[in-house]
Amino acid sequence: MPASVSRQQYFETALDVLAESGFPGLTIGRLCAACGVTSGSFYHHFGGWPGFVVALLEFWEDRQALLLRELAFGTGGPEADFAALMRLTHGLRHRAEAAIRAWAMNEETVRAAQKRVDEARLKTVGKVIGGLVGDAVTAKVVTAFGMAMLVGHQQLASAGEDTDLGELLDEYTRLVHSHAPGLDGPASRWESQRNH
Template sequence: MTTAERLTRKDWLDTGLQLLGSEGEKALTIERLCQVTCRTKGSFYHHFKNHGEFINALLEYWQSEYTNRIITTVEQLDNLSDRRRELDRLAAGIDRHIERAIRNWSGVNRRVQLVLKQVDEQRIQYLVGLISEMGQIDEKIALELAIVEYSTFVGLQQLFPNADSHWLEQIFNRFNQMASAYCVALHRKELE
């Protein structure tokens, strides 16, 4: 981007997420954002009333891009197995540095903690729906499997922040195969 190009609100938010992922929440100052974008504070204030509004917008943007957009994309597919594969692919491609930074930030910021809790619950509930559809199983068991699956997703982000997205996708796919086999076995047992 050249200095002659006008930054959009989205450009500021993208820059914020990248800074968060690479330098942590302390880098989310107006000064640092302006330095990275080669823009003045006036340009920042053209889009955001103050720093607090920027942080709120950043958290909403992260939720929108990293959760809502993914769910919407996956839901456009008709076939359950296609939806699962697409979810695995998109989840594996999430910027793990940003996700880790959000989790770290939530430890020191109540607003971030509340947004992260909402996102975690939204993601888990989406998995509950997919798992329920996959195995025609009790919602309690679907919730337990969703929690294990989501914990695997979060754990892999923490343990392997630089992992290849293809490798992560394979791990997610392997979990789905195990969960599917479990659901089939459970369903057979109920029929006996």
């Protein structure tokens, strides 16, 4: 049994546990067992449960920006940014995110982090959609629709429903492009990249 693991290993394992068992299943004992360490390692890194929760939520929030940077977001114009957002959305840990949303209903610290993530996503997606659509009112509606689709998919997936996120994102792409003047039809970089 290793004496310790990195903070990131704890966070990745915590997201796995959240995806598998929901927030009630995430405990110090379960986390340490999954990491193969004793609770002493956990307390060394985080001091206790509240410190761990804050650090986990910071990791989850920061990860969104890191993944966007890895996708060269902001460097190729609205259409490239939209394709990057679709790839990011497809790759999110959806069951873990659904568990975090359920957890947010029960704990203020988690609720505040969830609100920040939702607001950041709405702002980021809204800016990209606005750049494609051009009309502020339509962009706001289409952005809200995308967020509702994502949250709905995550809730259905966590309940064991079989929804194909790729198909949903393709349909969302067609919707966005139907409101975007000057784009060549409904196909997108996201669809072409997903199919290769």
